[in-house]
Amino acid sequence: MKFLLTILFFVVAMNNVNAQEVPATEQQIENITEINESETEDDSYLQELQYYVRHKLNLNEAGEEELKEFSFLSPLQIASFIQYRKLFGRLVNLYELQAVPLWDIVTIQKILPYVFAGPSLKIHQEFGKRLSLGEHSILSRMVYVPEISEGFLRKNDSTASGFYPGGRERLLFRYKYAYTNQLQYGITAENDPGEQLFKGAQKYGFDFYSAHFFVRNLGIIKNLVVGDFTVNMGQGLIQWQSLAFKKSADVLNVKRQAAILRPYNSTGEYFFNRGTGITLEKGKFQLTGYASFRKVSGNMIADTLQGDDYFSSLQTSGLHRTASELADRNKVQMNSFGGNFSYNKNNLHLGLNAIHFNFNHLFNKDDQPYNYFAFNGRKSTNFGFDWGYTYKNLHWFGEAANHNQKYNGVISGLLLSVDPKVDLSFVYRNIQPGYQSVFGNAFTEGSYPVNEKGLFAGISVKPLSKWDVTGYADIYRFPFLKYRVDAPSNGKDFLLQVTYHPNKQIEIYSCFRTETKALNYTNDGQTETSAVNPVKRSNWRTQIHYKVSPAITLRQRMEAMWYNDNVHEISRGFLAYFDFFYKPLLSRVTANLRLQYFETDDYNSRIYAYESDLLYSYTIPAFYDKGVRYYANLNYDILKKITVWVRWAQTVYTNRNTIGSALDLINGRKRSEIKFQIIFKL
Numbered sequence: 001m002k003f004l005l006t007i008l009f010f011v012v013a014m015n016n017v018n019a020q021e022v023p024a025t026e027q028q029i030e031n032i033t034e035i036n037e038s039e040t041e042d043d044s045y046l047q048e049l050q051y052y053v054r055h056k057l058n059l060n061e062a063g064e065e066e067l068k069e070f071s072f073l074s075p076l077q078i079a080s081f082i083q084y085r086k087l088f089g090r091l092v093n094l095y096e097l098q099a100v101p102l103w104d105i106v107t108i109q110k111i112l113p114y115v116f117a118g119p120s121l122k123i124h125q126e127f128g129k130r131l132s133l134g135e136h137s138i139l140s141r142m143v144y145v146p147e148i149s150e151g152f153l154r155k156n157d158s159t160a161s162g163f164y165p166g167g168r169e170r171l172l173f174r175y176k177y178a179y180t181n182q183l184q185y186g187i188t189a190e191n192d193p194g195e196q197l198f199k200g201a202q203k204y205g206f207d208f209y210s211a212h213f214f215v216r217n218l219g220i221i222k223n224l225v226v227g228d229f230t231v232n233m234g235q236g237l238i239q240w241q242s243l244a245f246k247k248s249a250d251v252l253n254v255k256r257q258a259a260i261l262r263p264y265n266s267t268g269e270y271f272f273n274r275g276t277g278i279t280l281e282k283g284k285f286q287l288t289g290y291a292s293f294r295k296v297s298g299n300m301i302a303d304t305l306q307g308d309d310y311f312s313s314l315q316t317s318g319l320h321r322t323a324s325e326l327a328d329r330n331k332v333q334m335n336s337f338g339g340n341f342s343y344n345k346n347n348l349h350l351g352l353n354a355i356h357f358n359f360n361h362l363f364n365k366d367d368q369p370y371n372y373f374a375f376n377g378r379k380s381t382n383f384g385f386d387w388g389y390t391y392k393n394l395h396w397f398g399e400a401a402n403h404n405q406k407y408n409g410v411i412s413g414l415l416l417s418v419d420p421k422v423d424l425s426f427v428y429r430n431i432q433p434g435y436q437s438v439f440g441n442a443f444t445e446g447s448y449p450v451n452e453k454g455l456f457a458g459i460s461v462k463p464l465s466k467w468d469v470t471g472y473a474d475i476y477r478f479p480f481l482k483y484r485v486d487a488p489s490n491g492k493d494f495l496l497q498v499t500y501h502p503n504k505q506i507e508i509y510s511c512f513r514t515e516t517k518a519l520n521y522t523n524d525g526q527t528e529t530s531a532v533n534p535v536k537r538s539n540w541r542t543q544i545h546y547k548v549s550p551a552i553t554l555r556q557r558m559e560a561m562w563y564n565d566n567v568h569e570i571s572r573g574f575l576a577y578f579d580f581f582y583k584p585l586l587s588r589v590t591a592n593l594r595l596q597y598f599e600t601d602d603y604n605s606r607i608y609a610y611e612s613d614l615l616y617s618y619t620i621p622a623f624y625d626k627g628v629r630y631y632a633n634l635n636y637d638i639l640k641k642i643t644v645w646v647r648w649a650q651t652v653y654t655n656r657n658t659i660g661s662a663l664d665l666i667n668g669r670k671r672s673e674i675k676f677q678i679i680f681k682l
Contacts, residue, residue, distance in 0.1 A: 026610040027250070027610075028245040028248045028250065029610060029620060030609070030620055031246055031247060031248050032245065032246060034608050042243045042266045042268055042271070043267070043616045043617065043618075044242065044243065044262070044264070044266050046618070048069050049070075050615065050616065051178060052114035053113055055135070056114060056116040057069075057115045057116075058116060059085075059115050059116070059117050060091055060117055060118060060119070063082075064078055064082060065259050067081065067082075068258055068259070069258075070110075070114065071245065072107065072111070072253070073111070074253065074415060074423075075395045076393065076394075076395050076415050077103060077107060080100055080102045080103065081100050084100045091117035092117065093117055094112065094115070094116065094117050096117070097111075102393070130179045133179060134177050134178055134179030134180075134183060135178055135179070136175075136177050136681065136682035137175070137178075137679060137680065138173075138174070138175050138679065138680040139173070139174040139616070139677065139679045140172070140173055140677065141171070141173075141677040142169050142171055142172075142677075143169065143673065143675050144168060144169050144170075145168060145671065145672065145674075146672050147666045147668060147671055148168070148666070149660065149663065150662070150663050150664070150665040150667075151194060151321070151662075151663030152194070154663070162324075162663060163322070163663070164193070164322065165196055165201075165321070166193070166194045166197060166202075167193070167196075168193050168194075169191075169193060170192055171191045171197070171206070172188075172189070172190045173188070173189045174186065174187070174188045174189075174265065175187050182215065182217055183214070183215050183216070184212070184213075184214045184215075184263050185214065186211070186263075187209070187210065187211040187265075188211070188265050188266070188267065189205065189206040189209050190206060190207065190208045190267045191206045191207050192319055192320075192321070194319070194321030195320055201320065201329075207318075207320055208269050208318060210227075210264065210265060210266075210272075211228060212226070212228045212229060212264055213225065214261075220280055220282055221278065221279070221280060221281075222279040222280060222286065223260075223279040224277075225262075225277050225278075226276045227263075227264075228263075228265070228272050228273065229263055229273055229275075230261075230262045230264050230271070230272050230273065231290060232256065232258045232260055232262065233338075233340055233355070233386070234256070234353050234384065234385075234399035235255070235256045235397065235399040235443065236256045236411075236440055236441045236449065237384065237409050237410075237431070237440055237442050238354075238355055238382040238384060238401050238440065239338070239355055239382075239437065239439040239440065239441075240440065241439050244256055244441050247443075247445075247472065247493065249470050249495060249497040251425050251459065251460055251470050251471070252415060252423055252425050252460060254415075254425050254427050254456065254458065255397050255413055255415070255443075256442070259279075260279060260288045260340055261277045261278075261288060261290065268318065269317075270314070270316040270318065273290065273292035273294065274292055275290065275291045275292040275293050275294070276290065276291060277290030278290070284345045285341075285342070286341070286342045286343075286344065287339070287342075288341075288342075289338075290337070290338055290339065291336075291337050292334075292335065292336045292337075294335075295330035295331075295332065295334070296314055297315035297325075297329050297330060297331065297332070298312075298313065298314050298315060298331050298332035298361070299311055299312045299313045299314075299315065299328055300327070300328055300331050301364075309361060310361055310362035310364040311328075311361050311362075311363060312364060312366050313365065314332065331361070332359060333359065333360035334357065334438075335359075336357045338355030339353075339354060339355075340352065340354075347389060347391065349386075349387060349389070350385070350386075350387050351386045352384075352385050353382075353383065353385065353399075353401070354382070354383040355383075356380070357379065357380040357381075357438055358378065359379075360378075362377065363376060363377060363378065363380075364376050369481050370482055370485070370486070372433075372480070372481070373407075373432075373434040373436075373480060374436065375403075375436040380403070380404060380436065380438060381403070381404055381405070382401055382403050382404075384401030384402055385400060386399035393417035394415070394416050394417075395414070396412075396413075396414050397413050397414075398412030399411055401435070403437065404436075406434060407433075407434035407435040407436070408432055409431035409432060409449055410428075410430050411428070411430075411431075411442050411443065411444075412429075413427040413428070413443070414426045414427075420462075421462040421463065422461050422462075423459070423460040424457070424458065424460075425457070425458040426455070427455070427456040429443070429449070429452060429454050430452075430453045431450055431451065432451070433451040433479055435451075437450075445474065445491065451479060451480050452476060452479075453476065453478075453479060454474060454477065455474070455475055455476075456472060456473075456474040457473050457474075458470070458471070459471055466500060467498070467500055468501075469498050470497050471495055471497065472493075472495050473492070473493070473494050474493040474494075475491075475492050476490070476492070477489070477490045478491070484519055485518050485519060485520060486532060487532045489517065489518035490517075491516060491518070493514075493515040493516075496511070496513075497509055497512075498510050504547070505546060505547040505548075506544075506546060506547075507544070507545045508543070508544045508545075509543055510540075510542040510543075511542075512538070512539075513538065514538040514539075515538075516534050516535065516536045516537075517535060518533065518534055518535065519532070519533060519535045519565065520532055521565055533566045533567060534566060535563070535564070536562075536563070536565075537561070538561070539560065539561045539607070540559065540560050541557065541558070541559040542558050542559075543555070543556065544556045550585055551583060551585070552580075552582055553580075553583070554580060554581075555579035555581070556576075556577070556579070557575075557576065557577050557609070558574075558575070558576045559574070559575045559576070559607055559609075561606075562605070565604070572605055573598070573599070573600030573605030573623075573624065574598065574599050575596065575597070575599075575607045575609060576596070577597070577609065577629075578594065578596075579612070580593050581612075588636055588638075589634070590634075590635045591632065591633060591634045591635065592632070592633050593631065593633070594611065594629070596623075596628060597627075597628050598623040598626070598628075599625075600624045600625060602624065605624065606624040607622070607623050608620055608623075609623065611631065611649075612633055613647060613675070614645040614675055615645060615677065615679070617677075621651075625655055626653065626654050626655045627651055627655075628651075629650065629651040629652070630649070630650060631647060631648060631649035632649075633646070633647045634646045634647075641681040642678070642679070642681075643681075644676070644677065644678045645675070645677040646674075646675070646676055647674070647676075648673075648674055649672065650672040651670070651672075652669055654669070656669065659671050
């Protein structure tokens, strides 16, 4: 009954609302979370966008590298803008963007909050200001779960075999100095719940520290970084450590594009380098080199026969709470060296990439059939080349790479604007089962670029001024075994989204996606190595935004999920929520809240939903079973340079008496969360 009432509520609400545009980024981050089954802690993209809100980018000075910061701009749009500026000179005002070829109203609306058009400044005029006229900011955040999980209940039990010795708070401290996009330095410190603070295993305070110094455009030096940084090469076959999107309704966002060296000040404890890097630029040539020396956590195995311990996997969670997690902490020394040499002339880019890893222990994955081609050893080397070429309304890009002089991988894509109302995208990839990369992150079906062949084709059509239709088809094959797939297998993924925006206040979109891929199953549903069945997941989503007034915005979503493994009955899921945003102009107070209902048959029909959160933070839970969820965020500017955020969220289940498992098990039907954040700007 509640299921039907929720649908009725949503249908009634649809008849009364008009909405504004939804950032495609939310859907893309939801997709990444669903693929990896865990949330990313990389908030660098949010930090960059928020910085440009306060310190807008001058479009009369911005180069290709700066424009790449905005992921919603396609390579064709960036090339078109730069060519327009070369032909007609600097922009007089932002209204002129309407004359840039391939820039539609939606694109202009997306970029307007972050840019302006003003007089150009010379580099030597800015340099003296970098160390004195920048912005200092201090961020402090605390996250607390009132319900006590099993790991903390066992803390005072001397007979318990496992427990969390630290406090129940998650703490974050971040100091950052930035002058436009030319100079940045800072330090980040973070502690997860259960990790000790200034005692025990963490005698020096927080569990994780990160620091960086980054400067841009210093004569021949294009970029210089010392401390923690990310490296992004080509199309991610060799290495891509910054946030990168995969398949979504934004079908033109299929190319990896970012600066090779970027400063790192997020809280993730794995996907970054620690050392130094430099990019030199002279005319049409650019040279990048870097060296990284850092310790990472690995699952250590004692070799009683050879006497040489090895690790079977690298730990990416960053959690160091229990005795077993602490035993693996920083046990692997991972040194890496790499570089890029590129040639850039007009619309042509050619680049050579290389990276070498050296571990102090042997890397030896578990002896499983799907690990037959997995990398084993102490040294790993990848090299290759990437390219990009724009000709009129066509952009061709790609990367070819090799691993340890044995195995190859290639990815190649094409963006084509065939008409002002029709855009196409294609991505082909062919990556051998033996190809491995430690930090690879390409536009592939899998989490890592390995053991995959496929062809992606996307289309974006604007049949009428108020309508957008996008869709894609992705056909792929895994030539060798995979985890939980004990045979070569095929897959297919289709999406169709229709968006209607009758005016600036309203946006409605409806999206249907269906994907079929193989998975191991036996008749009783237990994972085995004896049977591989096609598993089909389909979901339909409709979402509406309505800007009631300059201060109030409403949003509704309804989503249904179907999971069919061809063995059991179809598993179904449903989720609906209502959002309320209050953001009056020139007010010190902003707020938003959500009311949500969800109901699924089991974990297989789970549904992910992006949640508004504190500044520089987002939450994407997976909802399954049956229950309700609500949250409220409040933002208050105490003074011009002091801002606080408070968030309260709670999930209440109606069909279960426990939440979580193992040491994270909570006895009860509720799980709550309190967040508090304060930012000082100096």
